[in-house]
Amino acid sequence: MNNLIFFSTNAVIxxxxxxxxxxxxxxxxxxxxxGLEWPSHTTSRVHQLNTPWSLAPTVCPIPKLIHSxxxxxxxxxxxxxxxxxxxxxxxxxPYIAYSGGIDSTSILVSLLKTxxxxxLEKLIVLYNNNSIKENPYFxxxxxxxxxxxQDINTLNIDSLNFDKIVIVDGEAxxxxxxxxxxxxxxxxxxxxxxxxxxxxxxxxxxAIPGSTAFTVELIKDSIHHAPIDIETVYDFIWxxxxxxxxxxxxxxxxxxxxKNLTAVQTQLFYNHGLYxxxxxxxxxxxxxxxxxxxxxxxxxxxxxxxxxxYIYQFDGNDLWYASKKEEASYSGLDxxxxxxxxxxxxxxxxxxADPDVRKxxxxxxxxx
Amino acid sequence: xxxxxxxxxxxxxRFALVDTHFRNIWLVLDNQEHAHTIRxxxxxxxxxxxxxxxxxxxxxxxxxxxxxxxxSFWQLPTTSNTILITPSMANPIFGQTQTKYxxxxxxxLVNKTASCLLDQNRQLELQDQLLLxxxxxxxxxxxxxxCANSVEFIDxxxxxxxxxxxxxxxxxxxxxxxxxQIGTINVLPSCxxxxxxxxxxx
Numbered sequence: 001m002n003n004l005i006f007f008s009t010n011a012v013i014x015x016x017x018x019x020x021x022x023x024x025x026x027x028x029x030x031x032x033x034x035g036l037e038w039p040s041h042t043t044s045r046v047h048q049l050n051t052p053w054s055l056a057p058t059v060c061p062i063p064k065l066i067h068s069x070x071x072x073x074x075x076x077x078x079x080x081x082x083x084x085x086x087x088x089x090x091x092x093x094p095y096i097a098y099s100g101g102i103d104s105t106s107i108l109v110s111l112l113k114t115x116x117x118x119x120l121e122k123l124i125v126l127y128n129n130n131s132i133k134e135n136p137y138f139x140x141x142x143x144x145x146x147x148x149x150q151d152i153n154t155l156n157i158d159s160l161n162f163d164k165i166v167i168v169d170g171e172a173x174x175x176x177x178x179x180x181x182x183x184x185x186x187x188x189x190x191x192x193x194x195x196x197x198x199x200x201x202x203x204x205x206x207a208i209p210g211s212t213a214f215t216v217e218l219i220k221d222s223i224h225h226a227p228i229d230i231e232t233v234y235d236f237i238w239x240x241x242x243x244x245x246x247x248x249x250x251x252x253x254x255x256x257x258x259k260n261l262t263a264v265q266t267q268l269f270y271n272h273g274l275y276x277x278x279x280x281x282x283x284x285x286x287x288x289x290x291x292x293x294x295x296x297x298x299x300x301x302x303x304x305x306x307x308x309x310y311i312y313q314f315d316g317n318d319l320w321y322a323s324k325k326e327e328a329s330y331s332g333l334d335x336x337x338x339x340x341x342x343x344x345x346x347x348x349x350x351x352x353a354d355p356d357v358r359k360x361x362x363x364x365x366x367x368x
Numbered sequence: 369x370x371x372x373x374x375x376x377x378x379x380x381x382r383f384a385l386v387d388t389h390f391r392n393i394w395l396v397l398d399n400q401e402h403a404h405t406i407r408x409x410x411x412x413x414x415x416x417x418x419x420x421x422x423x424x425x426x427x428x429x430x431x432x433x434x435x436x437x438x439x440s441f442w443q444l445p446t447t448s449n450t451i452l453i454t455p456s457m458a459n460p461i462f463g464q465t466q467t468k469y470x471x472x473x474x475x476x477l478v479n480k481t482a483s484c485l486l487d488q489n490r491q492l493e494l495q496d497q498l499l500l501x502x503x504x505x506x507x508x509x510x511x512x513x514x515c516a517n518s519v520e521f522i523d524x525x526x527x528x529x530x531x532x533x534x535x536x537x538x539x540x541x542x543x544x545x546x547x548x549q550i551g552t553i554n555v556l557p558s559c560x561x562x563x564x565x566x567x568x569x570x
Contacts, residue, residue: 036450130457136412136530180454187389187453188446209450319413319494319533322485325389325455 001350001360003056006251006343009033010040012361014338015352019365026052026365028214035211037180037241039248042218046225046243049218053364056345059247062227063281068289072306073313075286079277080110084119087166094119096168097126097152098143100134102324103170103177106307107277109314111168112142126152126167135324137317158260162269167257171249172278176287178294178303179241181208182234183325186298194298198236207233208240218244228288234295242287250279255340255349266347371489374535375500375563379436382422383465385498386444388415388455392482393439395498396421400465402505406498409530413494415455419444419466426476434477436499440491443482445474493535500538501529503563511556518553521545525560539564 009030012019019030029051032038043049045058069075087094096111098104111123125147132139143149157165174180185194198204204216219240223230230239254274258266277283290306297305303325312321341361342350350357362368381398385407394414397403403418410416421427421434424444434442447453448470455462484491508522528541543566549557550568561568 133408133411133457136527137533138412140531184450184453317533318486318490323387323413323415325415 001342001344001357001364002054003345004053004342005056005059005247005345006041007051007053007055008040008338008341009042011338011341011352012365016367019367028212031212032215032218035215036184036209037245038208038211038215039245041248041251042244043247044218044222044225044243045246046222046227052366053342060250060279062243063284065227065285065288066281067285069282069286070290070293072286072290073310075282076106076110076277076307076310077114079280079282080107080114083168083275083277084111084115087122088116088119090166093124093165094122094168095124095126095150095155095165097170098131099170100127100131100139101170102304102307102311103173103278105135105138105311106173107168107170108142109311110277113314120147122148124148124150126150126155128152135317135320137320138311138315141315156260157257157269157273159262159265162258162261162265162273166273166275168275168277169253170278171253171276172246173304173307175241175246175249176278176283177307179237181237181241182298183303184209185237186303191299194232194234194237194295196233197231198233201233204236207237215240228291232295234298235291238287238291238294242284246279250276251343255343263347263349270347371493371496373492373496374539374565375496375503376437377499377503379499379502380432380434382420382427382431384419384421384439384444385414385416386419387482387484388417388453390482390484391444391446392484393434393442393444394495395436395502396434396439397502399505402502403465404463405505406501409501409526410498412530413497413533417452417455417462417466418464419469421477423467423469424471424475424477430477430479436495440495441479441481443478443480444469445471445476445478447471496535497529497538500535500563504560507556507559507563511554511559513553513556515553517549518556521549521553521556 010033013030018024020027029042032042033040043055043058045060045062049055096104096108098108108125112120115123125143127149128151182194198207201207205211205213208215219236222243223239226239230236254266254270258269261269294306308321308324312318339351339353340349341352341357352358379395379397381396383397383400383403384393385395385403386393394416395406400418407416407418451459451461452466486494504525524545525542528538528545532538532541542560543564546557546560558568
């Protein structure tokens with residue numbers, strides 16, 4: 001159990017709650033998730049963490065500042081153009097996992113704007129009933145009877161098709177665009193706090209509700225390696241999410257997608273069968289260079305204004321634009337669950353149900 | 369030109385439909401079940417909680433003053449329950465009536481207009497949609513229909529309200545749907561036509 005790209009502290013806690021006890025030597029790592037929406041798998045994209053378990057390098061390094069485009073619409077349009085071109089050249093079938101939330105809707109809009117007839121005839125929208133409930137106007141105007149659709153629960157990825165399809169989803173949207181901790185401060189109108197230089201805040205655990213002094217130290221350590229200046233409390237919160245949570249959101253649905261695949265096939269599917277718009281280098285750079293405009297916007301409009309405005313310009317639905325909040329959309333895919341403890345960089349999975357895994361875990365965590 | 373309200377029926381009650389972020393009250397009702405039905409049908413247009421206003425200390429004093437005509441001038445205080453701040457379809461708490469709304473400092477309803485990203489005309493139009501739909505729910509209760517045709521008809525009505533975003537489109541489509549059901553389903557279609565101020569004989 002080495003070179004892990006995923007290690008679920010929550011899965012461990014669900015089987016051994018005492019790891020959160022303050023007497024236990026590694027308890028800090030297991031208490032991180034008390035912070036609002038802190039990932040169960042913690043890794044830094046810019047420096048090596050001193051975890052008790054052996055972490056592999058990040059699955060998604062932070063890109064260099066390769067462009068200076070601050071307009072969200074132009075960035076997502078260019079990614080869509082590139083994606084459509086690649087798909088038509090590859091001959092693969094494109095799917096979009098559509099939850100009806102802001103992130104996947106913005107991606108679908110970009111494909112509808114950019115894709116030619118040939119592409120749109122091939123595109124299959126994966127959805128469920130919740131996708132329709134989230135935005136009935138959009139579904140009935142732009143998807144129903146206009147695009148191919150398939151209930152996501154009927155999607156079966158196996159050895160026969162895993163290399164013939166590409167799935168687009170909205171994962172990493174929250175890391176690019178905001179975070180619940182920012183939304184909570186916006187609700188309480190703590191705008192001056194968000195604007196404040198984080199170095200002047202005496203207790204930074206107030207920035208992320210539920211976080212600990214250890215959380216704050218991890219974030220501060222990582223800021224030394226950040227490619228851009230992290231100045232305000234808003235930056236501090238956004239950076240924590242952008243740096244520490246990216247890997248988890250890219251990995252968390254893969255076991256569900258790839259439940260019928262071998263480790264080798266899963267690795268190939270992860271690398272070539274998933275296309276994450278919000279993890280593309282261009283989008284990550286946009287997130288880094290537009291953080292001030294996003295911070296300023298928290299005073300006037302609620303979170304994720306950039307993709308919401310992008311969608312509104314396309315569909316004209318002012319009610320959804322005005323009321324839609326950042327929220328956890330439900331895709332219908334199986335979650336990672338509490339059995340899966342870890343995944344290594346060869347996509348071998350480690351389950352708590354395996355006695356050998358339990359023994360290895362006991363040694364790593366000094367529990368035996 | 370400003371929007372001319374068409375369906376400003378008077379409603380009162382302890383159950384409020386409240387915006388999750390800005391906390392402004394869109395509608396007050398005495399029928400809890402209707403409040404949840406409205407919340408679900410308007411899910412794509414409004415992000416709402418159903419709150420029991422009895423938990424606020426000053427509600428009894430203002431109960432008669434907080435009506436569908438005045439509720440937009442009232443808002444809930446902030447809650448200390450951060451779970452309630454960001455709605456999630458996966459979290460069953462949002463499908464429940466909020467009876468333990470933990471306020472931070474103020475245990476009272478606040479007589480103040482909240483922020484809204486819609487202009488006043490659009491807010492009024494949206495409240496008209498809510499009130500029209502609520503009136504139809506009342507008519508459905510009165511008609512007490514059980515036939516398969518009526519179930520299908522009510523589903524179609526719900527679909528119109530969930531998909532369409534402008535009151536003129538809602539009224540047009542309701543009229544087109546309803547006129548086809550006259551004589552097929554008892555009472556309800558003609559009651560809806562009357563509510564829409566449309567003639568049965570046109």
